[in-house]
Amino acid sequence: MRRAALFHYAIPLEAGTVLRDRRIKTRSGLLVRLEEDDREGWGEIAPLVGFSAESLDEARQDAIAWLSRWCRGEPDSESRLPSVAFGLSCAQAELSGELPGEGNYDSALLCNGDPDELIDRLRKQRATVAKMKVGLYEPVRDGVMVNLLLEAVPGLTLRLDANRSWSPDKAARFAHFVASEYRSRIAFIEEPCRTAAESRRFALETGIALGWDESAREPGFTLKAEPHFRAVIIKPTLTGSLHAVSQRAELAQRAGLVAVIGSSLESSLGLTQLARIARWLTPDALPGLDTLALMQQQLIRCWPGSALPVVSQGELESIWQS
Ligand SMILES: [Mg+2]
Incomplete structure (x- = not known):
């Protein structure tokens, strides 16, 4: 039995965050959750304004169409929209156990x-x-x-x-x-x-x-x-x-x-x-x-050592599920 859900988020950014000459106040995106048997996998679909060709609205529509087919068990190919393909493939890789749990949290x-x-x-x-x-x-x-x-x-x-x-x-x-x-x-x-x-x-x-x-x-x-x-x-x-x-x-x-x-x-x-x-x-x-x-909140999972408050799954705005 397959189930899927899509959530919308909007995270306030630190004052003065500039992206390609544009001041931005919030970062909006989608989180996807796939469930099959007792396992679940998450992914993030977040086209970046000024960098991604697709809009968040296009990403949402494309993700919903893909998720509906996935829930019905229909064979499918990757989305043509990079942000959607990335988020969905992460959720699938978590579900299948392909994506290893250990990370490299030392960043430049x-x-x-x-x-x-x-x-x-x-x-x-x-x-x-x-x-x-x-x-x-x-x-x-x-x-x-x-x-x-x-x-x-x-x-x-x-x-x-x-x-x-x-x-x-x-x-x-x-x-x-x-x-x-x-x-x-x-x-x-x-x-x-x-x-x-x-x-x-x-x-x-x-x-x-x-x-x-x-x-x-x-x-x-x-x-x-x-x-x-x-x-x-x-x-x-x-x-x-x-x-x-x-x-x-x-x-x-x-x-x-x-x-x-x-x-x-x-x-x-x-x-x-x-x-x-x-x-x-x-x-x-x-x-x-x-x-x-640059952000004022974390979502569901914590970055090691970060003291930012964490928004839980229950607090997220659900926009679609099947
Ligand atoms: Mg660069």
């Missing part, structure tokens, strides 16, 4: 705020990798900040993310301000320039390694080794089913690249699943999942 610490406090946190944390967004301010400020952190915390490696915000000139100015002896401690910079060609040129000229995030999800992109190309960010909510995610990770690893599982601002339920996926599929890479601090 997201660097923002007061430098003194940040340096203090970095010195205390176990992992020696941190992530810093660049390109929001003047390149000189970013360059100075990178120097400051790398100088203050020996052994620290930085992942930078410019989200395609620099012109070639600004990118060059940033590199100019980073002391040359520190460049090798930049593990990679994601998407420094507006186009992939400009980013490649930047990497060639500065020796700073590249990571692809947005570019890797564009149609026509093929994952292969290139000079100065070091890492690919895999965001499952924007990629598709667990099968698609594992194929991507395998392809990257075969090309000698670091595959990093990254979050798309999922709730604690989705984030803990991403930590498990990271440990399972990319055991050698530290995932990029340090986004829970």
Whole structure:
């Protein structure tokens, strides 16, 4: 006997959360629960505004159609909508026991705020990798900040993310301000320039390694080794089913690249699943999942060590069940 339920959530975000130049106050999404015999599996379906092609409403309709067929036992293929395919495949993988329970909860610490406090946190944390967004301010400020952190915390490696915000000139100015002896401690910079060609040129000229995030999800992109190309960010909510995610990770690893599982601002339920996926599929890479601090609540499952209040299953808004 199969049963399924779909829940809607809306989590208040910390004031001042900005996503692609847009201030957002709440993160909305869906949770799905599958039940069969005595087992159950959960998944999160949460298209990200500004990043996902599908809307939450489209995801909801598609998920309900899929779940209805699943409850009737009809054979089915994966949803074409990446967020739906991801959430449903997680719920199925929990149901079947395919998704291992253990996770990698050490994430690259997201660097923002007061430098003194940040340096203090970095010195205390176990992992020696941190992530810093660049390109929001003047390149000189970013360059100075990178120097400051790398100088203050020996052994620290930085992942930078410019989200395609620099012109070639600004990118060059940033590199100019980073002391040359520190460049090798930049593990990679994601998407420094507006186009992939400009980013490649930047990497060639500065020796700073590249990571692809947005570019890797564009149609026509093929994952292969290139000079100065070091890492690919895999965001499952924007990629598709667990099968698609594992194929991507395998392809990257075969090309000698670091595959990093990254979050798309999922709730604690989705984030803990991403930590498990990271440990399972990319055991050698530290995932990029340090986004829970932007939220004011957790859902059902707790991120280890988080003191945020937890919304229980009974408090969720049920929008469909069968
Ligand atoms: Mg990125």
